[in-house]
Amino acid sequence: MTGTDDRSIDRAAEVLRSGGLVAIPTETVYGLAACASLPQAVERIFTVKGRPLGHPLIVHIGKVEDLREWSGDVPGDAALLAEAFWPGPLTLVLPRDSAVPGVITGGLDTVALRMPSHPVALAILRKLGDGIAAPSANLFGRVSPTTAADVVADLGLGVDLVVDGGPCSIGVESTVVEVGPADRESGRSAEVTILRPGGIAAEELEGVLGRPVARSSTGPSRAPGMLASHYAPRTPIRLCPEEEAAETVSSLTSDGLRVGVLAPNRIDTGEADVSWDAGGDLDLFAASLYRWLREADATGLDVLIAVPPEPLGLGAAICDRLERAATR
Ligand code: TXA
Ligand code: MG
Secondary structure, eight states, rough: BSSSHHHHHHHHHHHHTTTEEEEOOOSSOOEEEETTHHHHHHHHHHHHTOTTTOOOEEEEEHHHHHHHHHBBOOOOHHHHHHHHHSSSEEEEEEEOOSSHHEEEEEEEEEEEEEEOHHHHHHHHHHHHHHHHEOSSSOOOTBBBOOOHHHHHHHHHGGGGEEOOOOSSSSSSSOOOEEOOOOOOTOOOOOEEEEEEOOOOOHHHHHHHHHHHEEOOOOSSSSSGGGSSSBBBBBSSSHHHHHHHHHHHHHHHTTTTTTEEEEESOOOOOTTEEEEEETTHHHHHHHHHHHHHHHHHHHTTEEEEEEEEOOSSHHHHHHHHHHHHHHHH
């Protein structure tokens, strides 16, 4: 169903209110949505995705002020970041309100909150008048969906309704930032930590806060997007510096393998079966990344050579996703 008319917004809100699951477009990736106040509906998300219980979900909200309905304590730095970047691809991890269902927080004492900017997501949130719990609408561990067709291919009949809002403009998930408690005297939080790089760059957060933010070291955690292996296509991925790409391709093709190349800049890899590049445009790289990973699977490649961009700005999120996609 296309999501731009009032009828489809009304219908989506109705299905959510009655405990159904709706795939909704956001500016980052498509989300698998349930009404956040209906724990049984939220539980179905885990079944449909094949996601283990205990992995916390993001609650999406339709107004900045709704922050206070879900979080018991909003430190000043969190309010600053929400003011600067909402609606948009930033998720804030804050102390939870006691009423937040445990199935959403995975038993943690924090809750993740985000106000998306996609007009269809916002319209559904406002019509529903409640929060929406939504992970990315893909099977657990696989590539996130950036079109309605991707959702249907992954989850098919598991979803009650798919709202088509066109391709996602940003194409990688939101930046997840944990904001620690504020110091009584200064009012500032001693700890502001990026748990997952994403659509808002670390440099942009630092610009607003006026000081450096921490980058959490990776490693196994209960945050699924932070598992070493995630966002993975079926095609094996090998990471490779730009200057070695051509030689790597030629050695693999001479072994008889079908090889693809995915790179930030145009490079000459004439012997590859297929290649994708972003022509030096990081926004385009992020917006195309998951589509290219899906196309690599559809092409039936034996191996995909991926050239990571510089890990600056949006490049940090792209590098993160490529590393996890390459880990098995
Ligand atoms: O862009 C996005 O964030 C998309 C769209 C649909 O909004 N959603 C998304 O959700 O990527 P998901 O579930 O695939 O990833 C959410 C990330 C996970 O790494 C999760 O562990 C982390 O947020 N997270 C959620 N609640 C948390 C909490 N209380 N503490 C720490 N991490 C949390
Ligand atoms: Mg996900």
